[in-house]
Amino acid sequence: MTRLLASALLWLWVLPAAAHHVLGRPSYNLNEDSNTPPSMQLETQIGDYFVNYMVYPAFPRPGESGRINLYVYRRDGGAPYRGRVAFEVRDDSWFSTREERIGEQTADDNVFRQGFVFSQAGDYIITAKFEDRGQPYRIDFPLRVGAPSPVRPLSLAAGVLLSVLAAVSLVQRRRLMRARLRAAREERAA
Amino acid sequence: MTMNTRIPAPRWRHLNLLRWVTLTTVFATLLLLPALHLYQTYVAAHAYDLLSPGEQRFYTFMETLTSPFTSDPARDLDALKGTTWSANIFGLKLSDPLAALSQVAAGQTLYLPFLLSALIPLVLTLILGRFFCGWICPATLLYELNSNFGLWLRRFGIHSGNRRFDRRLKYAVLAAGLLLSAAAGAVLTAGIYPPAILGREAYYAIAQGGLGAGSVFFAATLLFDLLVARRGFCRYLCPGGALYALLGRFRLVRVRRVVENCNDCAKCNAVCEFGLDPLHDRFGQDCTNCTACIAVCPTDAMTFTLRLADVPPQGPGHLGHRYRKARPGGAASRSQEAA
Numbered sequence: 001m002t003r004l005l006a007s008a009l010l011w012l013w014v015l016p017a018a019a020h021h022v023l024g025r026p027s028y029n030l031n032e033d034s035n036t037p038p039s040m041q042l043e044t045q046i047g048d049y050f051v052n053y054m055v056y057p058a059f060p061r062p063g064e065s066g067r068i069n070l071y072v073y074r075r076d077g078g079a080p081y082r083g084r085v086a087f088e089v090r091d092d093s094w095f096s097t098r099e100e101r102i103g104e105q106t107a108d109d110n111v112f113r114q115g116f117v118f119s120q121a122g123d124y125i126i127t128a129k130f131e132d133r134g135q136p137y138r139i140d141f142p143l144r145v146g147a148p149s150p151v152r153p154l155s156l157a158a159g160v161l162l163s164v165l166a167a168v169s170l171v172q173r174r175r176l177m178r179a180r181l182r183a184a185r186e187e188r189a190a
Numbered sequence: 191m192t193m194n195t196r197i198p199a200p201r202w203r204h205l206n207l208l209r210w211v212t213l214t215t216v217f218a219t220l221l222l223l224p225a226l227h228l229y230q231t232y233v234a235a236h237a238y239d240l241l242s243p244g245e246q247r248f249y250t251f252m253e254t255l256t257s258p259f260t261s262d263p264a265r266d267l268d269a270l271k272g273t274t275w276s277a278n279i280f281g282l283k284l285s286d287p288l289a290a291l292s293q294v295a296a297g298q299t300l301y302l303p304f305l306l307s308a309l310i311p312l313v314l315t316l317i318l319g320r321f322f323c324g325w326i327c328p329a330t331l332l333y334e335l336n337s338n339f340g341l342w343l344r345r346f347g348i349h350s351g352n353r354r355f356d357r358r359l360k361y362a363v364l365a366a367g368l369l370l371s372a373a374a375g376a377v378l379t380a381g382i383y384p385p386a387i388l389g390r391e392a393y394y395a396i397a398q399g400g401l402g403a404g405s406v407f408f409a410a411t412l413l414f415d416l417l418v419a420r421r422g423f424c425r426y427l428c429p430g431g432a433l434y435a436l437l438g439r440f441r442l443v444r445v446r447r448v449v450e451n452c453n454d455c456a457k458c459n460a461v462c463e464f465g466l467d468p469l470h471d472r473f474g475q476d477c478t479n480c481t482a483c484i485a486v487c488p489t490d491a492m493t494f495t496l497r498l499a500d501v502p503p504q505g506p507g508h509l510g511h512r513y514r515k516a517r518p519g520g521a522a523s524r525s526q527e528a529a
Contacts, residue, residue, distance in 0.1 A: 059242055147243055154401050165335035168342045177461075177486075179341040184460030187352065 070112040080110040092123040121146025206485035213331040224396035234264040273389025283307040319438025324478025329384035351418040360432035439475040451491035452507025458483035
């Protein structure tokens, strides 16, 4: 009995530490470093690959470190991608051309992990690039850092425009009617 | 048959206010529906804990808004879906006749359930004419506000465009839209039809946090109205307006001038957004029954009538100078009688 127990312990001890796998994919619903679920878990398809994208913590904030986890595996057979994945980031706000390379990662337990620290809140686009058999792959994913204003410039412009139009029509009601009659008179005279 | 010819407009005068309320309600509903849909999606996904703080505030607000009406939003909010292009309102499926026609053109098949959803709007158009444009179209609210804005700019010496084009142009746009839809196998008319565009853009803005190319097209139509022709898109280019005008050519309910009450002040012509000529009884198939002319008439000379055609031109209003001068023994003799 003791020998059996010792064998079992030895067998467990020599097993490599690995992430939980659910249906063949690593499961990170509650991540090892973060007690919140990922802010988004996207699965997409590009060429011969499926790509899983996750961000930790759920709501990354400026000045705090976070991490992107990318899991890339083949559509046929599900073999994980073994090469390198480069990560870039660009600011997704209007009139911004800021773009930066964050790093290049190799797979660790079949997952490409890229850490980040953003100094400013905002909406960003993370681009993951890799190559397979001479074929380049490039995928964009959204990333929100902090709580940027829910009112975007375009929505703000539309809101302001609507408010101005409504205010003019309401406040200047009588004056507008006079202007309308005057315009019609002028048109008739012309 | 004339409705209230003897005691005309006072009853109808308030309809213009009701029309503004209706337009505002439809527009607000167009914004509310995507918000309800988004909230419903969050509820169905049990996603509250996964939402950002801003989205959680939105969730709470929508929960407060809908809780008096439903305890199961994930299921019950299916009762309200869509836009003015095609909608499901408490089980009643309604579609714009242009949507049905474009679908027939694009698919080159008659899909009866969809066609039936356009039946009620079709019948209403046959009775009321182009009323959708005046009373329901969410773009009308913005176009009328834009038109007022153009008038306001005159104060600063900026004159908005008032060019006139051939009104038949919109029929060509409609025909081209349908032909291209048939050729492409896609409903292309929806890409240039303002109410359909606004419905889509509202979804993009609220549910997806952005705007599509349609918003650029719609902004261009506003600028066209402002700089080139007052209400130019609706008058000359709108494919939906063209269809409604065709269907409403022999509408039953139409505005009529009561010549006995008319003083030829021409305010009706001045307020007509579609540039029609109510003063000379020329309403035509473009009249939207918007009632602006009824509301502005100082002598209650505009009213509704039940006829399949406009009243033939009745000449000058009986309270106007021209009529009194033209009468044998005219104004002078009447003033002598009065004395």
